[in-house]
Amino acid sequence: MSSTDDRPTPSLEDYLEAIAVLKKRDGKATVTALSKSVGVKKPSVGWALRKLSDAGLVIHERYGDVELTPDGARLADEVCRRHKALFDFLTDILMVDSAVAEHDACAMEHALSRESIHRLEKFISLVMQCYPGRPDWAAVFNRYVDEGQDARVIEGVLDRES
Amino acid sequence: MSSTDDRPTPSLEDYLEAIAVLKKRDGKATVTALSKSVGVKKPSVGWALRKLSDAGLVIHERYGDVELTPDGARLADEVCRRHKALFDFLTDILMVDSAVAEHDACAMEHALSRESIHRLEKFISLVMQCYPGRPDWAAVFNRYVDEGQDARVIEGVLDRES
DNA sequence: CCCGTTTGTTAGAGACGTCTAACAAAGATA
DNA sequence: TATCTTTGTTAGACGTCTCTAACAAACGGG
Incomplete structure (x- = not known):
């Protein structure tokens, strides 16, 4: 019966994933970059970082860059894997348009057991x-x-x- | 670029779907049945019915059963179709356990373009x-x-x- | 027809996740 | 170093969706 385990909320998973992607792409994750990447205003990023910090998933000191804790990194990887699997399935197998696939994968990636x-x-x-x-x-x-x-x-x- | 169209929120889609399922199964949809089916308390159903009613998707007069408008029925059918496709894929093709598939389909059904x-x-x-x-x-x-x-x-x- | 049960509604609170407006710190530029 | 710009934070509001507690209508058996 344990199918979805206990995960951060979809919203927080999005932030986690974005942090991982930005760190891989740019070497660091800043509030502004996260804001653009997730598509929210900066205070929302602040809110999310507080939450993730409370959950022990990121380290964020005032005015500093965002770091993932080992737990955070593990969870972020899981989200990325879910995203990739869905995206690959949609594009490689269903041959859905890649922009649509990206959109759908983003929305579904939180729901897969x-x-x-x-x-x-x-x-x-x-x-x-x-x-x-x-x-x-x-x-x-x-x-x-x-x-x-x-x-x-x-x-x-x-x-x-x- | 029109991929997800404009849909009710996931939550409201769940209520819509439950109404359709109950009407098919029991011939009618009551607040109590919806409450059990969706897994929320009755005041939450009341709130949802108000919203759906405002959106022209259901008809609900005080202390009466819930009826779907044509628009509501159309949307409910779409949700059911998405649910069925995901469930069938998970069970028939991926051969995921059916309880897990049901759970995952419920969660993903709102996200498919x-x-x-x-x-x-x-x-x-x-x-x-x-x-x-x-x-x-x-x-x-x-x-x-x-x-x-x-x-x-x-x-x-x-x-x-x- | 009255009373208890079931059913539905109202009122109000609270978590989540977003926003705007205003402010504070850091960094660049002269 | 004084200032301008970028970046980040705080405060406070709002919409969604849920809950509990209390109340009101409908229903069914005596």
């Missing part, structure tokens, strides 16, 4: 590696998911079943 | 009808989406490309 995200990632990589599916897709995919096998093993399975 | 939902529905029906994919899945799927062809046509495409 660990179980679903895991299976979605597996699904994407399976489809990517192994376009030409064959009869018992369900069995193949299930095996892939359960055992985390790579493409070669799948190929064996497919051969066996085709 | 028309474009994505359309392609997702097509994808599901394609996979369902035509499990054994073949080489150029992308081309096949694109054609299917663009032209809304049924399984027989797809089979032709597949034959041509295998």
